[in-house]
Amino acid sequence: MAFPLILLVVGLFVLPPARALIRFGCAQLVTERFDPLVTPGQVSPHVHQIIGGNAFNLTMQPDFDVPGAATCTTCRFKEDKSNYWTATMYFKHPNGTYLRVPQIPNHVIGSPKGGMTVYYLQIAQPGEKVTAFPKGFRMITGNPMLRSKDTSDIRNVTKVSSWATTFRCWSDEDFLGPSNKYPPGAGEYDTVHLPNGKCFGGIRANIFFPTCWDGKNLDTPDHHSHMAFVEGKVDPNMGIIAQNGTCPSSHPIRMPAILYETYWDTRPFNDMWPTDGTQPFVLSMGDPTGYGQHGDYLFGWEGDSLQRAMDNCTDGFGTPENCHELTVLSDDEINKCTVPPKVDEKVEGDYLSALPGCNPLQYGPGPATMIQGCTAISTTSFPTPTPAV
Ligand SMILES: *[C@@H]1O[C@H](CO)[C@@H](O)[C@H](O)[C@H]1NC(C)=O
Ligand SMILES: *[C@@H]1O[C@H](CO)[C@@H](O)[C@H](O)[C@H]1NC(C)=O
Ligand SMILES: *[C@@H]1O[C@H](CO)[C@@H](O)[C@H](O)[C@H]1NC(C)=O
Ligand SMILES: *[C@@H]1O[C@H](CO)[C@@H](O)[C@H](O)[C@H]1NC(C)=O
Ligand SMILES: *[C@@H]1O[C@H](CO)[C@@H](O)[C@H](O)[C@H]1NC(C)=O
Numbered sequence: 539m540a541f542p543l544i545l546l547v548v549g550l551f552v553l554p555p556a557r558a559l560i561r562f563g564c565a566q567l568v569t570e571r572f573d574p575l576v577t578p579g580q581v582s583p584h585v586h587q588i589i590g591g592n593a594f595n596l597t598m599q600p601d602f603d604v605p606g607a608a609t610c611t612t613c614r615f616k617e618d619k620s621n622y623w624t625a626t627m628y629f630k631h632p633n634g635t636y637l638r639v640p641q642i643p644n645h646v647i648g649s650p651k652g653g654m655t656v657y658y659l660q661i662a663q664p665g666e667k668v669t670a671f672p673k674g675f676r677m678i679t680g681n682p683m684l685r686s687k688d689t690s691d692i693r694n695v696t697k698v699s700s701w702a703t704t705f706r707c708w709s710d711e712d713f714l715g716p717s718n719k720y721p722p723g724a725g726e727y728d729t730v731h732l733p734n735g736k737c738f739g740g741i742r743a744n745i746f747f748p749t750c751w752d753g754k755n756l757d758t759p760d761h762h763s764h765m766a767f768v769e770g771k772v773d774p775n776m777g778i779i780a781q782n783g784t785c786p787s788s789h790p791i792r793m794p795a796i797l798y799e800t801y802w803d804t805r806p807f808n809d810m811w812p813t814d815g816t817q818p819f820v821l822s823m824g825d826p827t828g829y830g831q832h833g834d835y836l837f838g839w840e841g842d843s844l845q846r847a848m849d850n851c852t853d854g855f856g857t858p859e860n861c862h863e864l865t866v867l868s869d870d871e872i873n874k875c876t877v878p879p880k881v882d883e884k885v886e887g888d889y890l891s892a893l894p895g896c897n898p899l900q901y902g903p904g905p906a907t908m909i910q911g912c913t914a915i916s917t918t919s920f921p922t923p924t925p926a927v
Contacts, residue, residue, distance in 0.1 A: 559659045560847055560864075561856030562614035563647030564589035565872045569626060569638075569886060570879040571895055571915075574598040575676050575761055575834050581916045583895045583908065584682070585626045585822040585885050587641065587800075589653045591619030591838050592877050596918060600674035600756045604838030610875035612653060614858045616865035617843035621836040622656060624745060625682070625821040626885070627802050628893060632812045636893055638886035639802045639819065642740075651873045657797040657856065660848060661749060661768075661781060666792050669751075670845035671837040678761040679703065679747045680832030682823045685902020687730055698767040701778045702746045703831040704728040708739025711805070715739075722746075722797065723778030732828030734817055736808050741819070745798040745833040746778055750785035761834075765789065794848060798833050824897030824906065880918040 567589050573582035578597040588594055591608030598604065598621075608619035628636040641652040660668040680703045687700065701723045709717040709727065717727040722744035733741060748765040755764035770783015785792055804819060811818055820826045837844075843864060851861035858866045879885075885894045892898075896912035 558852035558854050559657055559856040560615075560851050560858065560861055561647065561655060561657045562858050563643050563650040563655050563872075564611075564613040564622065564653045565650035565869075565875070566641070566652035567592065567594060567612045567621075567875065568877045568879055570881050571883075571885070572596055572880070573623070573834065574621075575678065575757075575836060581881055581914075581918065583823065583912075584897055585894050586623040586834075587626050587652070587654075588621060588623040589613060589656075590621040590836075592875055593619060593838070594621045594877060596880065598836060600676070602674075604836070605840040608838065610871070611867070612650065612872045612875045613656065614648070614867055614872065615843075615847075615861075616867050617840040618838070618864075619840065620838035621834075622654065622798060623834045624654070624743065624798060624800055625823055625825070625830075625832065627741075628820050628822065628890075629804070629807045629810070630818045630820055630826075630899075631810065631889060632818075635889035635891055636820070637889050639804055639807070642801055642803045644799065644801060649869045649873075655799040655801075657795075657799075658844070658848065659779070659795040659797060661779070661795045662792050663784060668792050668794055668848050670839070670842070670848055671751075671793060672756065673837070674756040675837040676757050676761065676835060677747060677765050678832060678834050679745060680830070682825070682830045682832050683905040683907075684829040685825065685827050685900060685904065685906055686829055696771040696774065698770060698772055698778060698781045698783065699748070701728075701730065701772050702748075702767070703828075703833070704730055704744045704778075705732055705828055705831075706742040706744060707733035707735070707737035708742065709737070711738050720775070721777040721779040722799065724772050724774050724776070726775070728777070730829065732817060732819055732821075732826070736811070737804060738808070740804050741802045743798070743800040743802075743831060744778075745800070745831065747796040747833065747835060749793050749795045750789035751791040751793050752789045753791045765793075794844070796835060820893070820899060822893060822895075822897065824893055824899050826899050827902055829902065830906065881915055882919060883915050
């Protein structure tokens with residue numbers, strides 16, 4: 539989509555050259571109620587937008603050979619058959635129906651269809667090595683049930699984990715205004731809840747994962763306690779990108795810092811807000827607050843390709859073409875990699891009478907609860923349904 543989205547190049551500020559990054563766009567693979575990490579074998583309670591390798595499936599156990607099974611990827615590097623997913627956003631029309639808000643790419647990363655931008659940043663103490671994720675690794679950041687944070691003044695909480703998921707409200711349609719001047723997470727223009735007012739240039743989610751691994755578990759039952767955020771502070775102006783801290787002794791291994799940016803084009807809805815002025819955007823788990831924002835990561839790089847990239851790709855902008863260790867795919871190649879949805883329900887394209895699954899809006903502040911007796915579709919079109927595990 540031709541529009542002058544100028545996103546900040548985060549690497550310029552804080553990452554010395556030897557600690558650089560890769561940053562790349564990924565097109566949409568499929569959008570449906572699947573979550574092989576949290577609900578393997580079962581249709582997920584809410585809709586996700588998924589990018590990455592086409593081995594994505596209802597069940598993907600840690601011993602599943604992801605790069606061996608995938609034949610294409612929607613991400614820029616051929617070696618990356620990982621899967622990445624988040625909630626989708628819907629616009630709630632004043633008449634009570636819901637329309638999916640389109641996701642658009644950041645212009646500096648090419649023209650993928652929808653999808654997200656993914657960063658692998660190397661944020662570490664001097665002399666500390668950044669170790670790539672092992673085969674079978676997966677994790678979650680954020681919590682879909684949250685509808686509030688335990689502090690009323692989040693700007694006074696400099697803990698890294700407090701800023702893991704944030705939203706940037708773009709102040710200007712041309713993206714040249716002040717909201718472009720800050721790195722993601724903390725900073726003047728980011729909030730940990732969905733923006734309350736109209737964002738004239740749209741809304742971007744910034745989703746950070748923890749960077750410290752326990753060195754033992756590829757996953758844990760809650761999908762996050764094998765990982766920890768650094769013990770240290772977030773600079774309230776420079777954001778979580780400038781996190782300066784050490785890994786706790788329980789989680790001593792420094793991994794790449796993964797950041798997803800999902801950009802929603804909310805501009806077409808700015809003249810359709812309800813008359814009472816309340817913001818009309820909700821996340822697919824029935825979250826009108828944004829506190830339940832979350833991201834899922836399932837590692838699927840071929841061989842040692844991610845480690846080689848971390849060791850050798852030191853371009854401060856993270857430009858794929860400057861990472862000679864890896865093979866760069868064209869927009870055509872990544873856009874034509876898709877998988878067909880397997881849950882027979884409409885999740886986008888039209889105004890829907892309800893959010894897919896059983897997701898009435900839950901405003902908090904207490905955590906959201908699952909709806910009892912949900913009768914939403916729970917099976918897939920697979921010939922032999924995979925039993926729940
Ligand atoms: C996904 O899983 C189903 C059921 O086990 C299987 O039939 C199908 O081939 C798998 N798809 C891919 C792309 O691996
Ligand atoms: C709600 O508004 C949308 C947009 O105008 C329209 O397409 C849809 O049919 C309306 N639905 C109902 C139930 O009024
Ligand atoms: C942050 O909170 C502490 C007390 O917990 C308070 O003393 C301090 O003034 C606050 N800082 C800001 C910038 O609000
Ligand atoms: C990180 O924190 C340490 C200890 O507080 C400090 O000595 C160092 O200067 C900080 N580094 C940066 C880049 O802010
Ligand atoms: C890239 O990194 C690997 C270690 O992961 C190293 O063995 C290799 O020599 C490096 N390649 C270049 C071109 O520096």
